[in-house]
Amino acid sequence: MIKHANNKAIFKVGGGVKGLTAKQEKFVQELIKGKSQREAYKAAYNAKNMSNNSIDREACLLLKNPKVAQRYEELKSKVIKRSEEKAIITAEEIIKEIADIAKDDIKNYLSYRTEKQIVDYREDGEPVFGYRTVIELKNSDDVNTKNIKEISMSKDGTFKFKTYCRDTALYKLAEIFGLNKIQQDKQKLAEERFKHEKEIDSKKYW
Numbered sequence: 001m002i003k004h005a006n007n008k009a010i011f012k013v014g015g016g017v018k019g020l021t022a023k024q025e026k027f028v029q030e031l032i033k034g035k036s037q038r039e040a041y042k043a044a045y046n047a048k049n050m051s052n053n054s055i056d057r058e059a060c061l062l063l064k065n066p067k068v069a070q071r072y073e074e075l076k077s078k079v080i081k082r083s084e085e086k087a088i089i090t091a092e093e094i095i096k097e098i099a100d101i102a103k104d105d106i107k108n109y110l111s112y113r114t115e116k117q118i119v120d121y122r123e124d125g126e127p128v129f130g131y132r133t134v135i136e137l138k139n140s141d142d143v144n145t146k147n148i149k150e151i152s153m154s155k156d157g158t159f160k161f162k163t164y165c166r167d168t169a170l171y172k173l174a175e176i177f178g179l180n181k182i183q184q185d186k187q188k189l190a191e192e193r194f195k196h197e198k199e200i201d202s203k204k205y206w
Contacts, residue, residue, distance in 0.1 A: 024068050027059075032075045037063060095176060101169035104147050110137045110161065135159060 020028075023044045030040035037059035041047060047055050062068055112135045119130035150162040 020067055020071055024062070024065070025071070027062060028068060028071050028075060031063075031072060032079060095173070098169050098172050098176075101147050101164045102166055102173055104163055104166060106161075106163065108138075109143055109145075109148065109163070110135055112136070137161075 026044035027040050030043045031037065035043065038052060038055050041055050041059035041062065045058075050058070063072065112133060114131050115134050116129055116131055118127040120128040122128060147163045148161075149164050150160060152160045154160070
């Protein structure tokens with residue numbers, strides 16, 4: 001901001017120079033923050049002795065000032081652009097999270113195998129072998145646990161381990177990228193073709 005002798009503040013915006021007073025700029029800034037015209041005017045100007053009707057009238061006239069209106073539109077466009085960019089980033093992050101679930105593998109968290117072991121002995125002393133499933137969990141410090149939905153051990157020793165549903169994530173990705181729409185269009189085309197062929201067949205008998 002550059003001060004001039006006439007006490008006007010010159011604000012350089014988007015490569016151009018817009019002449020606004022400091023109070024006009026304050027008014028615009030307060031509007032961009034989401035305040036009403038009345039509140040923005042009261043924040044920028046001394047309106048202690050003004051009625052609300054007078055403030056509203058002056059605020060309305062101020063916003064109709066070409067330079068003030070242009071400055072407001074410029075800042076509003078920047079806010080909208082930032083919001084859109086933020087929304088795009090958020091959407092990308094959501095898609096990435098869904099894709100992580102869709103591509104996840106239980107081997108990222110545990111390993112399991114079947115081991116042969118002695119479960120009993122016959123009368124002659126020979127061992128009786130059986131098999132048991134051995135599950136080994138990886139250290140939680142070594143894996144990303146964000147896709148784990150449930151991990152528990154019941155009183156009877158039943159181990160339960162669940163990740164978020166991979167199929168649901170795949171269907172959601174298909175929906176996001178329009179793959180289900182393609183399938184629907186194919187189905188519709190096939191139904192129309194079948195209907196058309198049926199109509200042709202029906203005419204053969206006339």
